[in-house]
Amino acid sequence: MNVLVINSGSSSIKYQLLDMTTERVMCSGAVERIGEAQGTLTHKIAPGTEGEDKITLTQPIPDHEEGMHLIIGLITDAERGVVKSLDEIEAVGHRIVQGGDLFDRSCLVDDAVVEGLTKLIPLGPVHNPGHLAGIRVSRHLFPKVPQVTVFDTVFHQTMPPRAYMYALPYELYEELKVRRYGFHGTSHSYVSKEAARFLGKSVDEVNLITVHLGNGSSMCAVQNGKSVDTSMGLTPLEGLIMGTRCGDADLAIYPLIGAAKGMSIEEINDLTNKQSGFKGICGKNDMRDIHAAVAKGDGRAKLALDMFGYRNRKYIGSYLAVLGRVDAIVFTAGIGENDPVARELSVRGLEHMGIKLDHDRNLAPTRGARDISSADSTVRVLVIPTNEELEIARQTVGVLRAS
Numbered sequence: 001m002n003v004l005v006i007n008s009g010s011s012s013i014k015y016q017l018l019d020m021t022t023e024r025v026m027c028s029g030a031v032e033r034i035g036e037a038q039g040t041l042t043h044k045i046a047p048g049t050e051g052e053d054k055i056t057l058t059q060p061i062p063d064h065e066e067g068m069h070l071i072i073g074l075i076t077d078a079e080r081g082v083v084k085s086l087d088e089i090e091a092v093g094h095r096i097v098q099g100g101d102l103f104d105r106s107c108l109v110d111d112a113v114v115e116g117l118t119k120l121i122p123l124g125p126v127h128n129p130g131h132l133a134g135i136r137v138s139r140h141l142f143p144k145v146p147q148v149t150v151f152d153t154v155f156h157q158t159m160p161p162r163a164y165m166y167a168l169p170y171e172l173y174e175e176l177k178v179r180r181y182g183f184h185g186t187s188h189s190y191v192s193k194e195a196a197r198f199l200g201k202s203v204d205e206v207n208l209i210t211v212h213l214g215n216g217s218s219m220c221a222v223q224n225g226k227s228v229d230t231s232m233g234l235t236p237l238e239g240l241i242m243g244t245r246c247g248d249a250d251l252a253i254y255p256l257i258g259a260a261k262g263m264s265i266e267e268i269n270d271l272t273n274k275q276s277g278f279k280g281i282c283g284k285n286d287m288r289d290i291h292a293a294v295a296k297g298d299g300r301a302k303l304a305l306d307m308f309g310y311r312n313r314k315y316i317g318s319y320l321a322v323l324g325r326v327d328a329i330v331f332t333a334g335i336g337e338n339d340p341v342a343r344e345l346s347v348r349g350l351e352h353m354g355i356k357l358d359h360d361r362n363l364a365p366t367r368g369a370r371d372i373s374s375a376d377s378t379v380r381v382l383v384i385p386t387n388e389e390l391e392i393a394r395q396t397v398g399v400l401r402a403s
């Protein structure tokens with residue numbers, strides 16, 4: 001079965017076509033700058049293999065419909081296409097960031113699902129309108145193909161109220177659904193299953209702390225394979241220190257800077273989401289640039305790294321308390337998979353809690369799933385590459401089989 005995975009944003013459509021018999025990526029790419037004077041499309045055929053081939057286009061792409069037309073044209077191109085016709089695409093899986101508490105599983109798209117996603121726009125104003133545009137165009141262009149929505153929030157729907165409620169007036173929860181939802185669920189779910197497999201256990205018997213460190217970062221306490229707490233909240237702003245997001249911060253900061261600097265709520269939202277985190281502390285949001293700056297003696301970059309490690313250790317410590325027994329700490333995503341310094345900083349000083357890294361294993365430039373803890377560590381420390389597109393495609397197949 002060939003599954004097209006779509007991640008449609010407000011001005012971009014990222015996609016991957018997977019052959020789910022072998023779980024091979026046939027092609028992948030991204031349309032970007034939709035609606036701007038010039039848009040771009042980058043299309044990779046057989047990415048990551050010896051036969052990888054790349055096509056790039058630059059032209060105005062006025063809307064999502066035009067973007068999808070271009071993608072379909074390349075996928076089915078007579079010479080370089082990976083399928084002969086659209087009939088060879090048997091399902092479309094849509095990545096959805098905010099499913100609120102309306103969705104507790106991946107589901108087949110129908111009018112009620114579209115209505116639900118529309119209702120959730122106030123809780124996902126940045127992402128859900130772009131997802132809806134992708135679904136609308138995709139239903140129009142693939143009218144006979146089943147479409148499935150896979151949500152970043154669903155994995156965390158198993159959190160108990162004590163973990164997802166804010167201690168704000170209860171009416172805010174009742175009236176506006178103000179609560180913690182958590183994100184990156186597709187990644188936390190994928191690496192939990194892969195980690196269980198690596199440990200030779202069934203996923204419903206493992207307790208894990210999954211640590212997704214990328215541009216956006218979050219941690220999850222996984223008990224018997226289910227999320228019981230996670231660091232992101234109502235939006236992906238809460239929790240760890242990220243590339244441009246501040247993570248946990250006292251809410252009283254907002255009225256203070258609003259009054260002192262004459263900033264609007266929108267400007268403060270932009271400040272905390274796009275001008276903070278590593279970027280706010282040291283002017284750089286990419287971890288590789290931060291390491292380069294630290295090597296040159298940049299004190300602010302060192303502070304950013306120090307704060308990042310400290311916040312990560314605090315969360316790991318609190319999730320150890322939440323879970324009691326922990327089988328493994330699982331690092332994933334751009335920083336988690338590639339950065340031994342960030343991993344070491346995140347568990348430094350936790351040896352007395354049974355967490356011991358093996359220095360050489362942590363530094364080894366190995367790729368793929370691996371154990372980087374020392375033999376006498378009572379908690380395993382693993383690196384498991386995430387693959388959100390594959391998880392979306394797997395869940396899409398799962399929904400179709402069950403329907």
Ligand code: ADP
Binds near residue numbers: 215285286335
């Ligand atoms: P996104 O949240 O956009 O999916 P990624 O998971 O791709 O982000 O992670 C991006 C982050 O990973 C960036 O901060 C980048 O610097 C970092 N990163 C990627 N490769 C390395 C590396 N080899 N060493 C350190 N950091 C890396």
